[in-house]
Amino acid sequence: MEVLKKEIPTIWTTGWTDIMNTGTWRSAMPIYQKRKSPCQDICPVNGEIPTWLQNLKSENLEEAWLEIVAKNPFPAVTGRVCHHPCESKCNRKEYDGEVGINSLEQFLGDLAIEKGWSLPKPSQEMEERVAVIGGGPAGLSCAYQLRKAGYQVTIFEEQPELGGLLRFAIPEYRLPKAVLAKELERLLELGFNVELNRKIITKEDFEQLRREYSAVFVAVGAYKAKSLPQLENTAMKVWFCLDFLAQVKKGEKPDIGRKVVVIGGGNAAIDSARTALRLGAKVKVLSLEDRADLPAINTEVVDGEREGIIYYHGAMVTGVEPIGTDSYMLKCVKVVFKPSDTDRFPKTVVLKDTEFELQADSVILAIGQEPDTTPFPSELVSAVGLLGSGLMENQGLFVGGDSSSLNRYVSAAIADGKNQASKIIEYMKGNKGASEGNQNEQVNQTVDSEPVKFSEVNTFYFPIMPKVNREIRSESNSLSGFAEIKAGLSQAEAIQESSRCFSCGHCISCNNCFYFCPDQAVVKNSDLCGEYHILEQYCKGCGLCVEECPRGAVTLKEEAR
Amino acid sequence: MMISYNIPEEKVFLSGHNACPGCGEALALRYILNTLGPETVGVVPPSCIAIISGPQPYSSMRIPVYQTTLEASAASAAGIKRALDVQGKTQVNVVALAGDGGTYDIGFQALSAAAERNEDIIYICLDNEGYMNTGAQKSSATPWLAYTTSTPGGKPTGKKNVAEIMAAHEIPYVATATVGFPDDLTAKIRKAKEMKGMRFIVVLTPCLAGWGVPDSQAVRVSRLAVDTGIFPLYEVENGRKYTLNWEPRGIPVDTYLRTQSRYKHLTADQIEEIQQEVNRNMTYLREKQ
Numbered sequence: 146m147e148v149l150k151k152e153i154p155t156i157w158t159t160g161w162t163d164i165m166n167t168g169t170w171r172s173a174m175p176i177y178q179k180r181k182s183p184c185q186d187i188c189p190v191n192g193e194i195p196t197w198l199q200n201l202k203s204e205n206l207e208e209a210w211l212e213i214v215a216k217n218p219f220p221a222v223t224g225r226v227c228h229h230p231c232e233s234k235c236n237r238k239e240y241d242g243e244v245g246i247n248s249l250e251q252f253l254g255d256l257a258i259e260k261g262w263s264l265p266k267p268s269q270e271m272e273e274r275v276a277v278i279g280g281g282p283a284g285l286s287c288a289y290q291l292r293k294a295g296y297q298v299t300i301f302e303e304q305p306e307l308g309g310l311l312r313f314a315i316p317e318y319r320l321p322k323a324v325l326a327k328e329l330e331r332l333l334e335l336g337f338n339v340e341l342n343r344k345i346i347t348k349e350d351f352e353q354l355r356r357e358y359s360a361v362f363v364a365v366g367a368y369k370a371k372s373l374p375q376l377e378n379t380a381m382k383v384w385f386c387l388d389f390l391a392q393v394k395k396g397e398k399p400d401i402g403r404k405v406v407v408i409g410g411g412n413a414a415i416d417s418a419r420t421a422l423r424l425g426a427k428v429k430v431l432s433l434e435d436r437a438d439l440p441a442i443n444t445e446v447v448d449g450e451r452e453g454i455i456y457y458h459g460a461m462v463t464g465v466e467p468i469g470t471d472s473y474m475l476k477c478v479k480v481v482f483k484p485s486d487t488d489r490f491p492k493t494v495v496l497k498d499t500e501f502e503l504q505a506d507s508v509i510l511a512i513g514q515e516p517d518t519t520p521f522p523s524e525l526v527s528a529v530g531l532l533g534s535g536l537m538e539n540q541g542l543f544v545g546g547d548s549s550s551l552n553r554y555v556s557a558a559i560a561d562g563k564n565q566a567s568k569i570i571e572y573m574k575g576n577k578g579a580s581e582g583n584q585n586e587q588v589n590q591t592v593d594s595e596p597v598k599f600s601e602v603n604t605f606y607f608p609i610m611p612k613v614n615r616e617i618r619s620e621s622n623s624l625s626g627f628a629e630i631k632a633g634l635s636q637a638e639a640i641q642e643s644s645r646c647f648s649c650g651h652c653i654s655c656n657n658c659f660y661f662c663p664d665q666a667v668v669k670n671s672d673l674c675g676e677y678h679i680l681e682q683y684c685k686g687c688g689l690c691v692e693e694c695p696r697g698a699v700t701l702k703e704e705a706r
Numbered sequence: 707m708m709i710s711y712n713i714p715e716e717k718v719f720l721s722g723h724n725a726c727p728g729c730g731e732a733l734a735l736r737y738i739l740n741t742l743g744p745e746t747v748g749v750v751p752p753s754c755i756a757i758i759s760g761p762q763p764y765s766s767m768r769i770p771v772y773q774t775t776l777e778a779s780a781a782s783a784a785g786i787k788r789a790l791d792v793q794g795k796t797q798v799n800v801v802a803l804a805g806d807g808g809t810y811d812i813g814f815q816a817l818s819a820a821a822e823r824n825e826d827i828i829y830i831c832l833d834n835e836g837y838m839n840t841g842a843q844k845s846s847a848t849p850w851l852a853y854t855t856s857t858p859g860g861k862p863t864g865k866k867n868v869a870e871i872m873a874a875h876e877i878p879y880v881a882t883a884t885v886g887f888p889d890d891l892t893a894k895i896r897k898a899k900e901m902k903g904m905r906f907i908v909v910l911t912p913c914l915a916g917w918g919v920p921d922s923q924a925v926r927v928s929r930l931a932v933d934t935g936i937f938p939l940y941e942v943e944n945g946r947k948y949t950l951n952w953e954p955r956g957i958p959v960d961t962y963l964r965t966q967s968r969y970k971h972l973t974a975d976q977i978e979e980i981q982q983e984v985n986r987n988m989t990y991l992r993e994k995q
Binding site for chain 2: 155156157158159160161162163164165166167170171605606607608610644655656657660661662663664665666680682683685686687688689691692693695
């Protein structure tokens with residue numbers, strides 16, 4: 146009988162398990178993905194918020210600031226006046242309070258002014274000339290982006306100074322003139338032709354410009370006041386909010402009497418009301434919208450209330466009657482009014498038996514403004530009296546800012562200017578037959594996906610840490626003048642606050658994915674600091690790295706075999 | 707500020723091992739072996755660790771490993787250490803890596819005896835609260851009411867407190883640790899490595915299959931065990947000096963129990979009883995500090 150010769154395995158180790166291909170067990174593979182944070186997703190200028198917050202946290206202050214000014218040349222301004230929707234969408238809001246992004250933007254903006262940092266110079270000079278009509282936030286933002294790309298830009302401004310509403314409307318206590326002046330000065334260092342006191346009045350003027358320039362950007366704003374028929378035919382003093390605010394900003398003291406009623410619910414209404422308070426008046430604000438639907442920035446409404454404004458939300462004026470010689474009684478009634486994005490004239494329903502009266506020496510009207518469209522081609526004017534975006538782009542004519550939009554926030558105007566600048570560049574490149582296309586916007590684009598949700602943040606890694614707020618000067622002080630109300634953060638406070646950022650969807654090389662892999666299948670790239678990759682040979686697809694990523698920057702992707 | 711880790715590692719534990727995807731024990735082995743470094747001899751009794759370190763003739767541990775019997779880890783480790791000392795290789799660490807079955811139950815007499823003699827070894831128990839390797843039977847480390855295949859109605863008795871038993875031997879160092887706190891775990895390994903005499907560390911390592919936990923959750927479950935106070939992180943020096951290393955965040959035990967299907971049959975009253983027991987244990991532990 147033949148004995149089968151069996152090979153007996155050695156009792157000694159003859160090799161290592163790293164020759165084993167445990168990756169074949171896997172049904173899903175983790176992938177590193179730069180994802181949108183909710184703050185960036187809602188930011189009008191698409192600001193790289195998590196990136197500059199990380200730079201700020203690591204005290205790379207100038208880098209942080211450069212990241213902001215890539216998209217917005219006025220961080221010291223927007224750090225004060227932006228309606229900061231980023232904060233209301235911040236994932237940390239659900240945890241221990243949103244990150245104070247707005248105050249951090251102000252900190253970096255102010256620091257840049259203090260240190261004298263410069264905006265990036267154009268990397269090349271182009272021949273094409275672009276005319277920008279209107280030196281407000283939209284026009285300046287567009288001019289900045291075009292100049293950055295090397296184009297020759299002429300800015301036409303009808304006022305003796307640049308700035309638009311930033312200079313002539315937003316009150317000193319929110320935005321000091323000196324701050325605006327510094328940011329404008331820095332912008333102008335990039336080299337623009339600026340024609341002040343130059344209003345484009347007639348269609349001929351405008352056509353002349355179109356012939357002279359490769360492209361024209363119109364951002365003339367909306368300065369034509371809407372009136373209220375109920376207040377016509379009265380001797381009562383009725384101020385148009387922008388005129389009133391401009392006068393006060395110039396240092397004048399308009400005679401508004403002791404009792405003032407402001408009509409409107411937007412930022413201009415609240416700005417007017419708080420300005421009137423500072424002129425010594427008792428102020429009431431009447432708005433069609435309910436409290437929840439007010440277009441004004443919520444903190445402004447709340448701060449105004451704290452300063453003594455009395456609000457009448459969901460109400461309108463029906464008529465006016467004189468009392469004596471200098472005072473009047475406004476007849477009012479409660480209404481239901483739902484603002485709508487699609488309908489410019491939504492219905493107002495009067496509620497029965499809700500009449501009331503308010504005594505006033507004068508009224509400030511802040512019920513909206515329209516652009517003056519006289520000099521522009523009729524094809525450019527939409528049915529609702531705005532300049533229509535996209536109507537004449539193929540002829541090199543672009544529009545933006547308040548004159549073409551009802552989304553009337555400073556940062557929305559800056560965003561519009563920036564986006565239109567990209568279109569203008571694309572248009573000019575197209576004219577030249579260049580095939581490179583518009584790449585400047587696409588480079589840093591995050592993967593197109595839903596923004597990171599709070600449930601994807603691993604909060605274990607973030608001990609509770611309350612928000613650092615800007616200090617508000619006490620009411621008694623703030624009402625006595627127009628000095629700025631909110632004090633900026635100190636550097637220590639700013640760095641502390643920036644460290645609260647979850648950095649949603651943006652890897653900050655925290656090494657969690659690396660340390661929590663039981664198979665050591667996550668490796669750090671030694672050449673590319675801050676990046677990792679997965680060894681497909683070993684990864685079993687358990688998803689621990691996904692679970693332990695504090696910020697949703699690793700996701701699991703099913704693999705079909 | 708954010709919690710983040712910076713753990714020095716020397717690669718002793720290798721990829722390509724046979725642990726289940728997401729295994730808490732494999733993760734613990736990574737931290738332990740990569741912290742102890744290459745001048746180490748391992749002693750492994752039958753356990754999941756034996757599976758992970760194999761399969762014969764391959765090894766996932768780039769150090770000499772002796773697979774001993776289930777009863778004898780501490781005795782084998784002690785013998786190897788003494789032999790190394792005789793050869794003058796006193797700097798070599800000898801570490802026993804045993805499961806809870808090989809520690810709490812079958813290897814206990816050898817362990818207690820080695821502790822009594824104050825043998826110069828590191829004994830690490832990777833505690834996954836049952837005989838998970840053989841199909842999830844109960845051990846004396848299985849907690850009260852937990853389902854295992856041998857306690858289908860839930861375990862009627864409680865978990866043996868092995869850290870306290872070892873502390874009662876008044877050995878130089880006893881510590882508890884878990885994979886959800888890798889900085890704490892590796893700090894304890896480093897500390898033990900610097901000491902002489904008997905050192906004992908029990909490491910809670912969630913078993914995904916045995917506990918009924920999804921593949922990605924070992925670390926989260928392990929952290930919840932600590933933050934609920936079910937498995938507090940502490941150390942005892944010379945049986946006397948107690949230090950609580952992490953103040954539990956006071957998360958209700960229910961949150962921990964709900965992550966595992968071995969507890970899915972629990973009633974609200976039973977959960978409350980577990981909560982009371984955890985509260986009492988935390989009070990005792992704080993008093994000892």
